[in-house]
Amino acid sequence: MSLLTTNTALVGRVTVAVDAMGGDFAPQATVIAALESLKKNEALGIILVGDQKMLEALLYLDSKKSIPQSCSNGDQPQKPTECSDISPVPPHLKTLASTFKDSGRLAIHHAPDVVLMSDRPSRALRRKQNSSMAVALQLVKDGVAGGCVSAGNTGALMLLARSILGMCPGIDRPAITKKLPAPKGGCYVLDLGANVDSTAEHLYQFSLMGSILVEAMEGIEKPRVALINVGEEEIKGSEQVRLASRMLAECEGVNYVGYIEGGDLFNDVADVVVCDGFVGNVALKTGEGVAKLLYQTLLRRFDGPWYMRLLGKLMMPVFKRFLKSIDPSRYNGALFVGLQGVVVKSHGNADAQAFEYAIEQAAEEVERKVPDMINSRLDELLF
Amino acid sequence: MSLLTTNTALVGRVTVAVDAMGGDFAPQATVIAALESLKKNEALGIILVGDQKMLEALLYLDSKKSIPQSCSNGDQPQKPTECSDISPVPPHLKTLASTFKDSGRLAIHHAPDVVLMSDRPSRALRRKQNSSMAVALQLVKDGVAGGCVSAGNTGALMLLARSILGMCPGIDRPAITKKLPAPKGGCYVLDLGANVDSTAEHLYQFSLMGSILVEAMEGIEKPRVALINVGEEEIKGSEQVRLASRMLAECEGVNYVGYIEGGDLFNDVADVVVCDGFVGNVALKTGEGVAKLLYQTLLRRFDGPWYMRLLGKLMMPVFKRFLKSIDPSRYNGALFVGLQGVVVKSHGNADAQAFEYAIEQAAEEVERKVPDMINSRLDELLF
Numbered sequence: 001m002s003l004l005t006t007n008t009a010l011v012g013r014v015t016v017a018v019d020a021m022g023g024d025f026a027p028q029a030t031v032i033a034a035l036e037s038l039k040k041n042e043a044l045g046i047i048l049v050g051d052q053k054m055l056e057a058l059l060y061l062d063s064k065k066s067i068p069q070s071c072s073n074g075d076q077p078q079k080p081t082e083c084s085d086i087s088p089v090p091p092h093l094k095t096l097a098s099t100f101k102d103s104g105r106l107a108i109h110h111a112p113d114v115v116l117m118s119d120r121p122s123r124a125l126r127r128k129q130n131s132s133m134a135v136a137l138q139l140v141k142d143g144v145a146g147g148c149v150s151a152g153n154t155g156a157l158m159l160l161a162r163s164i165l166g167m168c169p170g171i172d173r174p175a176i177t178k179k180l181p182a183p184k185g186g187c188y189v190l191d192l193g194a195n196v197d198s199t200a201e202h203l204y205q206f207s208l209m210g211s212i213l214v215e216a217m218e219g220i221e222k223p224r225v226a227l228i229n230v231g232e233e234e235i236k237g238s239e240q241v242r243l244a245s246r247m248l249a250e251c252e253g254v255n256y257v258g259y260i261e262g263g264d265l266f267n268d269v270a271d272v273v274v275c276d277g278f279v280g281n282v283a284l285k286t287g288e289g290v291a292k293l294l295y296q297t298l299l300r301r302f303d304g305p306w307y308m309r310l311l312g313k314l315m316m317p318v319f320k321r322f323l324k325s326i327d328p329s330r331y332n333g334a335l336f337v338g339l340q341g342v343v344v345k346s347h348g349n350a351d352a353q354a355f356e357y358a359i360e361q362a363a364e365e366v367e368r369k370v371p372d373m374i375n376s377r378l379d380e381l382l383f
Numbered sequence: 384m385s386l387l388t389t390n391t392a393l394v395g396r397v398t399v400a401v402d403a404m405g406g407d408f409a410p411q412a413t414v415i416a417a418l419e420s421l422k423k424n425e426a427l428g429i430i431l432v433g434d435q436k437m438l439e440a441l442l443y444l445d446s447k448k449s450i451p452q453s454c455s456n457g458d459q460p461q462k463p464t465e466c467s468d469i470s471p472v473p474p475h476l477k478t479l480a481s482t483f484k485d486s487g488r489l490a491i492h493h494a495p496d497v498v499l500m501s502d503r504p505s506r507a508l509r510r511k512q513n514s515s516m517a518v519a520l521q522l523v524k525d526g527v528a529g530g531c532v533s534a535g536n537t538g539a540l541m542l543l544a545r546s547i548l549g550m551c552p553g554i555d556r557p558a559i560t561k562k563l564p565a566p567k568g569g570c571y572v573l574d575l576g577a578n579v580d581s582t583a584e585h586l587y588q589f590s591l592m593g594s595i596l597v598e599a600m601e602g603i604e605k606p607r608v609a610l611i612n613v614g615e616e617e618i619k620g621s622e623q624v625r626l627a628s629r630m631l632a633e634c635e636g637v638n639y640v641g642y643i644e645g646g647d648l649f650n651d652v653a654d655v656v657v658c659d660g661f662v663g664n665v666a667l668k669t670g671e672g673v674a675k676l677l678y679q680t681l682l683r684r685f686d687g688p689w690y691m692r693l694l695g696k697l698m699m700p701v702f703k704r705f706l707k708s709i710d711p712s713r714y715n716g717a718l719f720v721g722l723q724g725v726v727v728k729s730h731g732n733a734d735a736q737a738f739e740y741a742i743e744q745a746a747e748e749v750e751r752k753v754p755d756m757i758n759s760r761l762d763e764l765l766f
Contacts, residue, residue, distance in 0.1 A: 181676075182676065183676070183679065183680075193613045196613065196620060196621040197621050197622065228665055230576050230579065230660065230661055230664040230665065237579060237661070238579040238580050238661055239580070241661075261664075261665070261668050262664065262665040262666065262667065262668030262669035262670075262671075262672060263668040263669065263671050263672035263675070264672070265669055265672055266672045266673065266675070266676040267672070275665070277613065278613055278620070278621055278662060279661060279662050279665050281613040281644075281645065282611055282613065282644070282645040282658070282662050282665070282666045283645065283665045283666050283669040284645065284669075285644045285645030285646040285647075286645035286646065286648055286666040286667075286669055286670045287645075287669045287670060287672070287673040288645075288646050289645060289646035289647070289648055289649045289650070289670070290649065290670040290673040290674055290677075291673055291677060292646070292649070293564075293565065293566070293649040294673075294674060294677050296566070297566075298681075311697065311698065314694065315694065315698065
């Protein structure tokens with residue numbers, strides 16, 4: 001493990017380790033997001049994990065001109081393309097960075113290596129223990145940080161998290177979940193892609209975890225849990241889903257409400273929606289694709305004669321609010337559940353604002369002590 | 384089998400048997416849709432299959448007052464609730480109905496029974512051989528109609544179609560497919576719910592059928608075929624999907640372009656998209672759910688102060704065109720492929736206009752001789 005380069009016993013009730021090198025726009029986006037988060041949430045402390053020199057060059061006014069040619073620690077320039085891409089962090093944020101550093105709410109933790117998007121997860125597990133991703137997870141394991149966020153390689157993050165943090169007792173596989181918006185609150189869907197070919201037992205475990213998570217995060221007592229199926233009738237669906245349904249119907253600790261279909265995800269008929277990761281991932285991405293298509297279609301309607309373009313201009317404020325309300329970046333930050341620690345996965349192509357939402361998610365999970373709650377409630381339910 | 388009540392050797396190049404009793408708004412919606420279709424497509428002939436007296440009462444001006452109390456053939460009033468619900472078919476359509484009947488383009492074929500939405504498919508197969516659904520399929524089998532359309536119970540339609548029409552040689556299971564819209568043309572997705580737990584071999588067969596279908600329906604030579612996966616990298620995804628990918632990569636008769644994710648369904652990166660029916664069904668319904676949610680969200684934006692409502696009113700024509708362009712009913716009508724005949728499934732809750740699209744789909748498939756093409760091309764590819 002790398003040495004701490006600054007004091008990491010951070011001030012603040014909630015400390016989040018940020019994999020500063022993960023994602024398409026790292027480290028600029030991750031650094032800006034970290035600073036904006038610190039500005040907004042006074043209870044927050046952040047440890048930026050990554051190439052120390054690069055991060056310092058980005059963060060501090062006085063080190064602006066000291067960016068080395070290699071942009072790295074010299075021996076392993078893992079992301080050379082980023083050297084010339086370093087767009088300066090806005091000066092007002094740099095000023096803030098020094099303040100946060102001085103008040104002990106911001107620290108840099110050096111990690112010499114980076115997990116690439118093209119790395120096979122198994123290779124990352126064997127070879128990238130000094131990566132920003134692995135070191136951020138290790139900080140959680142060691143109790144230095146309450147949770148961590150990464151926009152890097154999902155498979156690698158999952159495998160490293162399982163290996164470094166370990167699983168909750170009684171849970172075979174971690175799941176990925178996030179909250180989908182709906183008019184009256186929305187629902188958490190799991191799994192969103194950590195697992196394929198889930199068995200009934202896995203779906204059952206996802207249901208338990210989802211139920212506890214939503215109780216902790218949303219304060220909903222006995223959240224309604226539903227299984228996704230291809231039809232609402234008891235006779236339809238795959239063998240594993242029907243078996244999971246029978247297991248849930250017999251489980252007193254879960255408020256199981258039965259099957260729902262894909263279209264019901266936005267109807268507020270359940271608080272927790274459970275499915276196999278293949279199904280959840282395709283559904284989520286299809287939904288995002290439809291939203292994008294509709295937005296483009298709508299915009300094209302105003303790209304005609306002058307009066308249509310004028311109407312379009314008049315409507316812009318409304319569209320902007322509309323767009324903001326459906327903006328996927330507002331819902332960035334998927335939670336890994338089933339692990340002994342808080343791990344939030346950001347979209348790889350998240351910009352600074354989207355990454356900020358992911359940090360917010362992690363901070364909230366840490367504050368609400370979600371892993372502890374899952375551990376203790378699972379203990380009651382399973383053993 | 385029931386007797387033909389009118390001459391069914393219909394005039395017209397394309398004859399479609401319509402299960403007039405299937406769906407939430409049958410028989411009114413199906414009858415109106417049939418008449419509108421005949422009005423628009425002069426090459427079309429339609430056989431309405433269902434309760435003869437009820438259909439006659441709906442169709443013809445002179446029989447308007449002769450609706451019997453039982454609304455049925457007397458012995459089995461299968462859908463008694465509809466007796467009082469018969470809203471008259473508009474008079475101008477009734478006038479047309481007589482003309483169509485006289486010119487030999489419209490016929491009624493009596494079927495005393497109805498498959499209910501609550502019927503188990505296996506029960507429908509054993510007990511409902513005299514249902515409008517089964518009789519419509521039998522008319523296709525006998526060559527009286529080129530294809531058939533139903534808005535009834537999907538599982539029953541699938542089982543009855545397999546039993547009555549039989550499968551194409553070399554195909555284990557039929558698949559459900561429809562065209563999803565996208566800016567530059569869209570793609571056909573299969574399977575949309577006929578099968579769960581598809582093996583690699585099934586996915587491979589769906590790919591072959593999809594490729595031939597799109598070539599026939601859209602005139603695209605060597606359509607691009609993609610598999611849905613949870614990531615684009617070769618290492619991700621379930622065992623069966625990866626195996627299917629290897630099979631397709633080796634198949635010279637298919638222009639296989641690799642994996643796509645859910646969000647790519649609307650990016651025009653493939654003409655045929657293949658997945659397990661559970662995945663396809665959930666993705667499709669999620670997409671429809673998102674579209675509905677966005678539309679409602681947008682409308683709410685104009686439900687505020689007076690100037691917003693005024694803007695909303697000004698925008699209505701634009702919204703209406705927008706809404707029409709994304710209206711799921713425009714895309715109503717899913718094709719069953721792999722069967723020895725044309726079978727189109729309409730949404731159960733389709734109104735007359737949506738059902739018309741389904742009839743249109745069937746007519747086009749019949750005209751383009753899709754089952755013949757699939758049969759002969761499969762023969763080249765598989766044997």
